[in-house]
Structures are given as structure tokens and as C-alpha cells.
Amino acid sequence: MTSLPPLIRAEDVLSESFSARQARDLDLRHGNEELLYGLNLLGVAGPFTRLSPWELQDVNGERLIMAASYAATPFGEMHPELTDFLRDFMEQNRAMTLPQQSVSPWRAALGANLVALLASQLPSHADSQVFFCSSGTEAVEGALKFAKAYRPNASYFISFSGAYHGKTYGSLSLTPNPEYQDVFRPLVPGALTSPYGNLEALKTLLRRVGPKNVAAIIVEPIQGEGGVIIPPAEFLPGIGELCREHGIVCIADEIQTGLGRTGHWFESAAQGLDADIITLAKPLGGGITAVGATIARADIYKKMLGGLSSKRHSNTFGGGALSMAVGLKSLEMIVEGNLPERSRRLGEQGLARLKRIQGRYPGLLQDVRGQGLLLAMQFHPMVAGSLPLPGAVKELAYEATAILAMRELHKSGVIANLSLSSKRTVRLSPALNIPEELFGELLDRVDDFADRNPSAGKIMTNTPPELLARLGAFAATKPKKRTPSDG
Numbered sequence: 040m041t042s043l044p045p046l047i048r049a050e051d052v053l054s055e056s057f058s059a060r061q062a063r064d065l066d067l068r069h070g071n072e073e074l075l076y077g078l079n080l081l082g083v084a085g086p087f088t089r090l091s092p093w094e095l096q097d098v099n100g101e102r103l104i105m106a107a108s109y110a111a112t113p114f115g116e117m118h119p120e121l122t123d124f125l126r127d128f129m130e131q132n133r134a135m136t137l138p139q140q141s142v143s144p145w146r147a148a149l150g151a152n153l154v155a156l157l158a159s160q161l162p163s164h165a166d167s168q169v170f171f172c173s174s175g176t177e178a179v180e181g182a183l184k185f186a187k188a189y190r191p192n193a194s195y196f197i198s199f200s201g202a203y204h205g206k207t208y209g210s211l212s213l214t215p216n217p218e219y220q221d222v223f224r225p226l227v228p229g230a231l232t233s234p235y236g237n238l239e240a241l242k243t244l245l246r247r248v249g250p251k252n253v254a255a256i257i258v259e260p261i262q263g264e265g266g267v268i269i270p271p272a273e274f275l276p277g278i279g280e281l282c283r284e285h286g287i288v289c290i291a292d293e294i295q296t297g298l299g300r301t302g303h304w305f306e307s308a309a310q311g312l313d314a315d316i317i318t319l320a321k322p323l324g325g326g327i328t329a330v331g332a333t334i335a336r337a338d339i340y341k342k343m344l345g346g347l348s349s350k351r352h353s354n355t356f357g358g359g360a361l362s363m364a365v366g367l368k369s370l371e372m373i374v375e376g377n378l379p380e381r382s383r384r385l386g387e388q389g390l391a392r393l394k395r396i397q398g399r400y401p402g403l404l405q406d407v408r409g410q411g412l413l414l415a416m417q418f419h420p421m422v423a424g425s426l427p428l429p430g431a432v433k434e435l436a437y438e439a440t441a442i443l444a445m446r447e448l449h450k451s452g453v454i455a456n457l458s459l460s461s462k463r464t465v466r467l468s469p470a471l472n473i474p475e476e477l478f479g480e481l482l483d484r485v486d487d488f489a490d491r492n493p494s495a496g497k498i499m500t501n502t503p504p505e506l507l508a509r510l511g512a513f514a515a516t517k518p519k520k521r522t523p524s525d526g
């Protein structure tokens with residue numbers, strides 16, 4: 040028998056005797072090296088340690104307010120109410136941990152609560168059913184399969200320009216972003232795109248392909264990764280009407296917006312859309328683990344998972360006790376903290392502050408948008424659009440604007456997110472329960488960032504030329520084996 044190499048012990052990581060330096064080196068060597076290398080060049084790769092649920096510290100001892108995590112940390116990092124509950128769960132739970140073939144009290148309780156909550160907003164969902172999984176993209180895959188099984192003769196799915204539904208094959212096929220799609224073509228057949236927010240264009244598309252040939256329309260009530268795009272008021276109800284008229288399955292992707300982020304329990308319901316299927320994920324995991332859910336009307340659910348076909352769609356980990364317990368407690372914390380309402384109120388203050396910053400520095404911010412604690416700053420391009428640069432270089436410069444803005448925000452003590460489908464937009468999505476004082480401080484820091492970067496061009500001149508050169512070389516070269524010292 041060959042002898043095993045010395046392995047890193049879990050206790051060493053827990054006790055931090057496994058150093059930040061070791062973590063960085065090994066994560067770069069064996070993880071998504073290029074991504075981490077780029078982030079490391081920018082000085083935003085961490086690793087970070089937690090000071091409180093809402094504040095982190097970087098390797099240089101700088102204190103940062105967390106406004107990122109792609110909207111997946113409703114209570115910040117390891118909120119004590121959740122971790123105390125989990126300690127009890129670990130000690131006291133006697134239910135099976137992976138109850139794939141048996142009844143689970145945890146899954147039962149979370150499923151019932153989700154349906155009750157949804158039905159309180161949309162009574163037609165009173166007898167809906169839930170399929171649990173372990174990510175947002177998997178929740179979307181489930182939704183697409185439910186729709187297809189319900190309308191087996193229909194071969195089209197419609198999503199919208201700027202949409203983001205995930206990166207597995209089905210959800211990717213409905214995420215019309217060439218950067219993510221092109222190398223994987225041919226995609227899942229039948230994926231069509233209509234302009235977001237434009238009901239007339241959707242009607243035209245339906246007439247062109249024939250509504251009976253459309254299995255489902257999938258829509259984000261507010262586009263998150265698309266840069267926090269809020270559609271016109273008639274758009275979502277109009278989609279609902281079209282779906283009802285033609286029997287098309289309507290899927291509201293609430294993975295980013297749902298459960299309070301945008302100030303409502305379900306943004307689609309609040310905007311007058313009674314979708315047939317709702318997908319949820321991010322906040323259900325409490326910022327701790329992966330929980331996804333596809334909620335479907337009973338007739339749709341049973342079409343895919345009826346009788347002997349009830350094993351037609353399955354997974355190993357969905358509905359596991361730990362993730363269901365986290366989901367159950369997270370939902371309870373959102374309800375008891377009245378977090379959707381809080382998110383709406385704080386979000387209004389936040390957006391007003393961002394608008395004031397835009398008013399002060401119109402050469403920095405082209406637009407600010409938001410609803411609830413999903414806020415976006417869209418920057419002007421760092422290099423003037425009129426410069427005679429090749430298209431690809433201009434594209435890169437546009438993308439670099441948000442990347443370098445993120446670095447500058449970091450220097451002001453704010454961890455922000457890029458928007459995966461909107462190149463010049465940076466998002467702020469702090470915890471829904473962030474203390475008000477800290478939220479005020481977060482906005483003060485954005486103020487500070489803007490004072491230091493009064494125009495988009497200044498973001499570039501504030502970036503050391505050597506770093507610009509290294510970033511340029513990084514963008515221009517083919518992937519190669521990096522050494523951490525490269526960064």
C-alpha cells in the first residue's frame with residue numbers, strides 16, 4: 040500500500056494554525072487560479088476574517104463592511120442566533136441527515152412554511168409543492184423540467200435580455216450572455232430571448248413562434264446580475280396574463296429578489312405576477328449553507344413527479360436535514376425580524392444617499408438604482424467612448440471600470456460586488472439585518488470613495504500604473520500556471 044501524504048487537518052484550519060498565506064497559496068494552486076489571481080492582484084482576495092456578522096478584517100488588519108456575497112448573506116457572517124441554533128441542532132437532532140427515501144421533519148416543516156408564506160401573498164398557491172436542491176441554478180433546472188414535463192409538446196423557453204439564471208446547461212441556455220454561453224454552444228435547444236421590460240416585443244415573439252410551442256417564460260422580477268434593473272410596472276402582470284391566456288408555464292426566478300432582499304416577500308407577487316413556479320435559493324441558506332427550492336403548483340408538480348415517475352427528478356443532497364434546518368431557522372429569522380420591511384426602509388435611505396452622491400459627482404456615476412437592500416452604482420466608462428480604441432479594448436476598459444471601482448471601494452472599507460451581466464455596475468447588497476448605524480457608516484464610506492474618485496477617469500488615475508500594466512497583461516495573456524508571488 041502506498042503511504043499517504045501528510046494531510047491538512049480540519050482542526051488546524053479551525054484554530055487558524057493553517058495560515059492566511061498557506062490558504063492563499065493553495066487556493067490559487069488548486070482552485071480557480073485565474074479568478075483568484077486577478078482578485079489577488081487587485082488586493083481584494085482576502086482571506087478575510089469575521090469581526091462581527093457584518094464586518095470583516097483583511098490580511099492587513101483593515102476593517103471592512105460587507106455589502107457583497109451576491110445577496111446570499113441575509114444575516115451577515117455566522118449570525119449568533121443562527122449558529123446557536125445550529126449548535127443545538129448538532130447536539131440534539133435525531134432525525135436522519137440525508138432522508139432521501141423517508142419522511143423528514145425538517146424538510147416537511149420548511150416546505151410547509153414556504154408554501155404557507157407564498158400562499159399568504161398568492162392564495163392560489165395554497166396547495167403548491169416544493170422540490171429542494173442545493174443551489175440557485177439547480178432550482179432553475181428543476182423549474183425548467185417541471186415546465187417541460189407539463190407541456191411536453193412545447194419546445195421553446197423564453198427568457199429576457201440581461202437575464203441571469205445560472206451556469207448549468209439549462210439555466211445557462213436562458214442566460215443570454217455571450218461571455219458565458221459562446222464556448223458551450225450548442226446550448227439546450229429552444230431557448231429564446233426577448234427584450235427585458237418590453238411586453239410588446241414578447242407578444243411579437245409569441246406570435247412568431249406560436250404560443251402553444253412555448254413551454255415556459257422565465258423572468259426575474261428585478262434583474263440582479265443584470266445590474267439591478269427594475270422593469271416597467273405593466274411588464275410582470277402582462278407576462279402573467281399572456282401565460283394564463285396561452286397555458287404557458289410562468290416561472291418567477293426569485294433566487295436573488297425573494298424573501299426580503301427587494302423589500303417584499305416575493306417581488307413578483309408584489310408586482311402583480313402570480314407565477315406558476317417560483318425559484319428560491321440564496322437567503323434560504325442563511326449565508327451558511329446551500330439551500331435551493333423550486334415551488335410549483337400541484338398540477339405542474341405532479342405532472343413531472345407523479346406515480347412511478349416520482350423519481351424522474353431527484354438529487355442526493357436536496358432536503359438534507361442540516362440544510363433544511365438552516366433554511367427553517369433562516370426563514371424564521373427573516374419573519375421575526377420583519378426583514379423585508381426593514382430592507383425596504385433602509386433601501387430607500389440608501390438609494391437617496393446614492394442619488395445625492397450621483398448629483399455631486401455626475402462624472403463618476405452614470406446611474407444609481409435600487410430597491411430594498413439591492414443597490415447599484417453604474418459608472419461612466421473610465422476611458423471616453425470617443426477615443427479611437429479597438430472595440431475589444433474599449434470593452435475591456437468598460438469592464439475594468441467596475442473592477443477598479445470595486446478596488447477603490449475596498450480601499451474605503453466596503454466589500455462590494457460586480458454585476459455578472461452588467462459590466463460597469465457595482466452592487467451593494469448588505470445583510471438584511473445590518474445595524475442601522477453600520478448601514479450609515481457603509482454609506483459614509485461610499486461617500487469617501489466618491490470624494491476620492493470624483494470622476495470615472497480618476498478611478499483609473501488612482502490606480503497605480505504598475506497595477507494597470509499587470510492587469511492589462513493578465514487580461515491579454517492565455518491562462519498559465521501562476522505563482523502566488525506573481526500577484
Ligand SMILES: Cc1ncc(COP(=O)(O)O)c(C=O)c1O
Pocket residue numbers: 109174175176177179203204205206259263264292293294295296320321
Ligand atoms: C436570479 C438568479 N437566478 C439564478 C442564480 C444562480 O444561483 P446560483 O449561483 O446559486 O447557482 C442567481 C445567482 O446569482 C440569480 O441571481
